[in-house]
Amino acid sequence: MRSKKPPMSASTIVLQIVMVMVALIFLAPFYFLLVNSVKSLGDIMVDAANWPTAFHFDNYSKAWEMTRFPEAFTNSIIITVISNLIIALLSAMAAYRMVRSNTRFNRIVFMLFVSAMVIPFQSIMIPLLQVINFLGVNNSIVGLILSYLGLGIPLSVFLFHGFVKGIPLEIEEAATVDGASPFRVFARIVMPMLKPMMVTVIILNCLWVWNDYLLPSLILQSPELRTIPLATFAFFGQYSKQWDMALPALVLGITPIIIFFLSLQKYIVEGVAAGSVKG
Amino acid sequence: MNSKRTAALTQQLVYIGPALLFFGITIIIPFVMGMYYSFTDWNGVSGNVEWVGLDNFKQIFTNDSAFAQSFWFTTKFTIVGVLLTNLVGFFLAYFLTKNIRARNWLRTIFFMPNVIGGLLLGFIWQFIFIKGFATVGEATGIPFFNLPWLGDEVTGFWGIIMVFVWQSSGYLMVIYIASITNVSKEVMEAAEIDGANRFQVLKSIIVPLIMPAVTVCLFLAISWSFKMFDLNLSLTKGGPYRSTESLAMNVYNEAFLNNRYGLGTAKSLIFFLVVAVITLIQVRLTKQKEVEA
Numbered sequence: 001m002r003s004k005k006p007p008m009s010a011s012t013i014v015l016q017i018v019m020v021m022v023a024l025i026f027l028a029p030f031y032f033l034l035v036n037s038v039k040s041l042g043d044i045m046v047d048a049a050n051w052p053t054a055f056h057f058d059n060y061s062k063a064w065e066m067t068r069f070p071e072a073f074t075n076s077i078i079i080t081v082i083s084n085l086i087i088a089l090l091s092a093m094a095a096y097r098m099v100r101s102n103t104r105f106n107r108i109v110f111m112l113f114v115s116a117m118v119i120p121f122q123s124i125m126i127p128l129l130q131v132i133n134f135l136g137v138n139n140s141i142v143g144l145i146l147s148y149l150g151l152g153i154p155l156s157v158f159l160f161h162g163f164v165k166g167i168p169l170e171i172e173e174a175a176t177v178d179g180a181s182p183f184r185v186f187a188r189i190v191m192p193m194l195k196p197m198m199v200t201v202i203i204l205n206c207l208w209v210w211n212d213y214l215l216p217s218l219i220l221q222s223p224e225l226r227t228i229p230l231a232t233f234a235f236f237g238q239y240s241k242q243w244d245m246a247l248p249a250l251v252l253g254i255t256p257i258i259i260f261f262l263s264l265q266k267y268i269v270e271g272v273a274a275g276s277v278k279g
Numbered sequence: 280m281n282s283k284r285t286a287a288l289t290q291q292l293v294y295i296g297p298a299l300l301f302f303g304i305t306i307i308i309p310f311v312m313g314m315y316y317s318f319t320d321w322n323g324v325s326g327n328v329e330w331v332g333l334d335n336f337k338q339i340f341t342n343d344s345a346f347a348q349s350f351w352f353t354t355k356f357t358i359v360g361v362l363l364t365n366l367v368g369f370f371l372a373y374f375l376t377k378n379i380r381a382r383n384w385l386r387t388i389f390f391m392p393n394v395i396g397g398l399l400l401g402f403i404w405q406f407i408f409i410k411g412f413a414t415v416g417e418a419t420g421i422p423f424f425n426l427p428w429l430g431d432e433v434t435g436f437w438g439i440i441m442v443f444v445w446q447s448s449g450y451l452m453v454i455y456i457a458s459i460t461n462v463s464k465e466v467m468e469a470a471e472i473d474g475a476n477r478f479q480v481l482k483s484i485i486v487p488l489i490m491p492a493v494t495v496c497l498f499l500a501i502s503w504s505f506k507m508f509d510l511n512l513s514l515t516k517g518g519p520y521r522s523t524e525s526l527a528m529n530v531y532n533e534a535f536l537n538n539r540y541g542l543g544t545a546k547s548l549i550f551f552l553v554v555a556v557i558t559l560i561q562v563r564l565t566k567q568k569e570v571e572a
Contacts, residue, residue, distance in 0.1 A: 012377065012379055015374055015377060015379055016379045016381075018374075019382075019385055020381075020385070023385050023388045026388055026391075026445065028407075028411075029403055029404065029411070029445075032406065032407055032410075032411045033403050033406065036410070044410065048410040048414040090297045090298045090301070091298060093294045093295070093298070094294060094298035094299070096294065097290065097291065097294035097295050098295065101290075109295065109299060112302075112307075116302070116306050116307075118551075118555050118558050119551055120505075120551060122508070122527045122531065122547050122550060123310070123530075124306060124309040124310050124313060124547075125309075125531075125547075126309075126313065126323075126534050126540055126547065127308070127309035127310075127313045127316060127544065128305060128309040130309070130312065131304060131305070131309055131312075146304070146305070149301040149305070150301040150302050150303075150305025150306050151305055151306065153302050154306070157298060182286075210396070211397070211398070211399075213396065213398040213509050214508060214509070214531075229396055232402065233398060236513075243410065246402070246406070247406065254395050254403075257394050257395060258395070260394070261390075261391065261394040262387075265387055265390075269386065269390060272390075272450060272453045272454070273453050273454055273457035276454045276492075276495045276499070
């Protein structure tokens with residue numbers, strides 16, 4: 001059901017036109033990227049703004065093979081999915097306990113989490129690699145996921161913490177009176193109520209982990225472990241002036257996250273707004 | 280009584296234990312180790328780590344023009360970047376909460392660059408700056424497009440700024456939209472009945488009422504721009520001649536290119552202190568400006 005919009009005034013029409021033009025400027029880089037990704041190198045050099053005279057879709061098959069795209073895509077998916085599931089679960093549990101058991105210890109732990117959000121990654125990356133080496137998980141997906149867990153938990157706990165505070169205690173008490181164990185109460189009653197914040201946390205962490213370049217570049221050395229940003233970086237370094245190779249590789253690189261965004265945009269936009277509200 | 284305590288302890292361990300464990304391994308321990316290493320001459324490879332006291336810090340403050348340069352670059356970048364992204368983000372939000380068609384589509388478009396990682400965005404823009412701008416410049420003759428983009432210090436700086444604004448303003452727009460939509464219609468209508476013009480409504484009603492969102496957006500923009508790394512790496516690599524090298528990149532290079540890990544951790548400690556101080560000051564300042572509706 002769509003409500004009928006009131007007619008627009010003259011100034012609104014001008015505003016409308018201006019906004020559409022600004023949007024076209026925002027989209028222009030994508031136009032250049034897509035159009036030139038199917039041109040031959042010669043055509044790109046002659047005129048980068050034109051519509052292609054001949055479509056070289058084989059640019060894509062070359063880039064697909066040379067970036068080992070399926071492999072990079074799989075690695076990115078595995079890393080993003082596993083770290084997200086664990087971060088979301090562990091953070092929800094920790095935040096729940098901190099709110100419901102407001103001891104001094106828990107308050108200190110919460111303060112630590114909040115303070116840690118200020119620490120820039122560059123301030124801990126050098127010794128973090130030492131720790132990863134010490135644990136024997138360097139150059140492995142396990143090592144990378146392990147790092148994401150610790151780095152992702154503070155913000156996620158912070159977000160859940162604010163949310164749990166708004167959940168009334170009565171429902172849980174009723175379930176406890178009915179004989180449900182604490183773990184059952186959490187799994188069956190609290191978790192479902194956390195769903196809106198769960199979506200926010202997962203979306204924010206997905207965008208972060210999927211797009212991250214620096215941490216995986218430090219931990220993963222083997223080419224077969226490369227994620228999409230790593231594979232793109234390595235490929236771009238080799239073919240930076242060969243735009244007929246580099247551009248299709250870039251298009252491949254951004255396609256999964258663009259599809260993810262366009263299909264879930266309502267949740268993503270809401271998640272961003274909800275994730276920024278202070279707890 | 281005792282069993283109750285055991286039960287509480289078990290719950291504490293099960294619920295908070297894992298989160299605390301991973302947090303300790305990846306943040307607390309490296310952070311403490313970093314503090315120690317910043318007083319050593321550790322080179323990252325040999326097991327030989329020697330305590331050098333404050334030498335690293337002396338070196339950084341008195342004898343490291345590249346660090347000073349990157350500090351200045353990052354400061355400039357943060358000031359300009361924070362102002363521009365917030366202005367663009369706010370005005371996009373302001374106009375997109377008006378009664379115009381297709382505003383949902385427009386919001387989607389403005390937000391879209393944000394979901395792409397900085398590294399890939401930077402590469403895309405390298406092409407735009409090098410080939411796209413040149414082509415447009417040839418066709419239109421507008422001098423702006425014929426500048427040596429990314430080729431010197433000034434165009435490198437503004438090039439990164441441009442991409443940064445293009446990437447980040449959509450995110451801030453979403454936060455501003457949520458906040459502007461919350462400003463009650465009655466307050467705005469009352470102001471209009473009292474004869475306030477659009478600019479007065481914007482200045483005296485909307486802006487004061489969305490100060491909480493301004494706090495959040497300033498916080499985010501400062502943190503992104505001060506820690507900027509990916510865009511820097513993919514657009515200019517800090518060049519030409521390290522003139523566009525951000526602090527984050529300077530720390531990275533010191534450790535992983537020069538293999539001076541001790542010096543690198545000392546820099547990263549300074550980096551942390553600066554970020555912490557800026558964050559505290561900024562949150563305190565904007566909090567004072569928040570008003571209740």
